Amino acid sequence: MLRTALLAAALFASSPAIAQSDPVGARVEVSGMRMYYETSGEGDPLIVLHSAYMNIRTMGEIIPVLARSRQVIAVEMQGHGRTTDIDRPITYPKLADDVAAFMDAIGVEKADVFGYSMGAAVGLQMAIRHPEKVDRAALASIAYDFHLLTRDYFATFTPKAIADAHATSEVLLALSRDSRAEVDAIVGAAAATGGKADMRERLDLGWMYNRAFEDPDGHVFEAVWVDMSAASAHK
Numbered sequence: 001m002l003r004t005a006l007l008a009a010a011l012f013a014s015s016p017a018i019a020q021s022d023p024v025g026a027r028v029e030v031s032g033m034r035m036y037y038e039t040s041g042e043g044d045p046l047i048v049l050h051s052a053y054m055n056i057r058t059m060g061e062i063i064p065v066l067a068r069s070r071q072v073i074a075v076e077m078q079g080h081g082r083t084t085d086i087d088r089p090i091t092y093p094k095l096a097d098d099v100a101a102f103m104d105a106i107g108v109e110k111a112d113v114f115g116y117s118m119g120a121a122v123g124l125q126m127a128i129r130h131p132e133k134v135d136r137a138a139l140a141s142i143a144y145d146f147h148l149l150t151r152d153y154f155a156t157f158t159p160k161a162i163a164d165a166h167a168t169s170e171v172l173l174a175l176s177r178d179s180r181a182e183v184d185a186i187v188g189a190a191a192a193t194g195g196k197a198d199m200r201e202r203l204d205l206g207w208m209y210n211r212a213f214e215d216p217d218g219h220v221f222e223a224v225w226v227d228m229s230a231a232s233a234h235k
Contacts, residue, residue: 022040023038023039023040023056023063023067023074024038024039024040025037025038025082026038026039027082028102028105028106029105030098030101030102030105031078031086031094031097031098031101032086033078033083033084033085033086034083034084035075035076035077035083035098035102036056036075036076036081036082036083037056037073037074037075037076037102037106038056038063038073038074039071039072039073039074040063040064040067040071040072040074041066041067041068041069041070041071041072042070042071043069043070043071044070044071044111044112045070045071045073045108045111045112046066046070046071046072046073046111046112046113046114047073047074047075047099047103047108047111047112047113047114047123048062048063048066048072048073048074048075048114048115048119049075049077049099049113049114049115049116049118049119049120049122049123050074050075050076050077050080050081050116050118050119051116051117051118051119051141052080052117052118052228053080054080054081054116055076055080055081055082056074056075056076056081057081059074059116062114062116066114070112073106073108073111075099075102077090077095077098077099077119077122078090078094078095078098079228079229085229088229089227089228089229090228090229091178092118092121092122092124092125093125093129095118095122095125096122096123096125096126096128096129096130097129097130099122099126100126100129100130100133103133109133110132110133110134110135111133111134111135112134112135112136112137112138113126113127113134113136113137113138113139114137114138114139114140115137115138115139115140115142116140116141117140117141117142120139120140120141120142121139121142123137123139124137124139124142148215151217164218165217165218165219165220166217166218167218169220172220172221172222173219173220173221173222174221174222174224175221175222175223175224176224176225176226177223177224177225178225179225180209180225182223182225183209183210183211183223183224183225184211186213186221186223187211187213187223190213190214190215190221191213193215193216194216195213195214195215195216196213196214197211197213198211198212198213199212199213199214199220200212206227206230207226207227207230208224208225208226208227209224209225209226210222210223210224210225211223
């Protein structure tokens with residue numbers, strides 16, 4: 001997955017390479033927490049946003065590659081890395097608001113954004129909620145929405161034979177939900193329309209709630225809610 005992210009990040013690293021500066025770390029007060037960030041490289045500003053359970057270091061070679069031609073500002077978000085936590089659920093919109101406030105705090109009016117996984121979802125919310133802050137965005141490993149197609153209509157998109165999902169499986173579709181109640185609601189809706197609920201035993205760890213279901217055509221879904229604030233204690 002990170003290899004794919006590195007390829008996506010290359011969209012921002014196509015200009016001639018220049019000398020890369022060593023990362024300089026600092027902290028700034030944002031939304032009641034001390035947000036840690038590192039700046040490296042020179043050029044137009046590029047905000048880099050990590051995935052869940054990650055930090056700046058675990059983004060690997062993406063940051064130094066981008067810093068060859070850009071001023072990279074890598075941020076550690078709420079409850080991750082060296083940024084302190086606060087008594088507030090971790091959600092994409094709230095994290096996007098944090099990054100926008102962070103940009104104001106360090107005097108960056110507008111920037112490109114590169115995000116990976118959770119960071120990509122935060123980058124998308126930034127573009128939606130704070131479009132004046134985002135010039136271009138490269139978002140790796142993210143899905144915002146999906147559409148269900150009838151079998152006949154799906155067949156117009158491919159010349160290949162369409163698998164019978166009741167007999168074979170190719171993918172497991174994971175859906176993030178904002179609460180335990182939303183997990184139960186989507187599983188209940190699937191069952192009410194001819195699907196199968198709880199294809200395996202539901203997983204309830206307190207901080208994570210997971211139920212599997214099958215739609216009427218046999219496609220397998222996982223509905224998952226995670227309390228991100230509590231999850232950091234269970235790495």
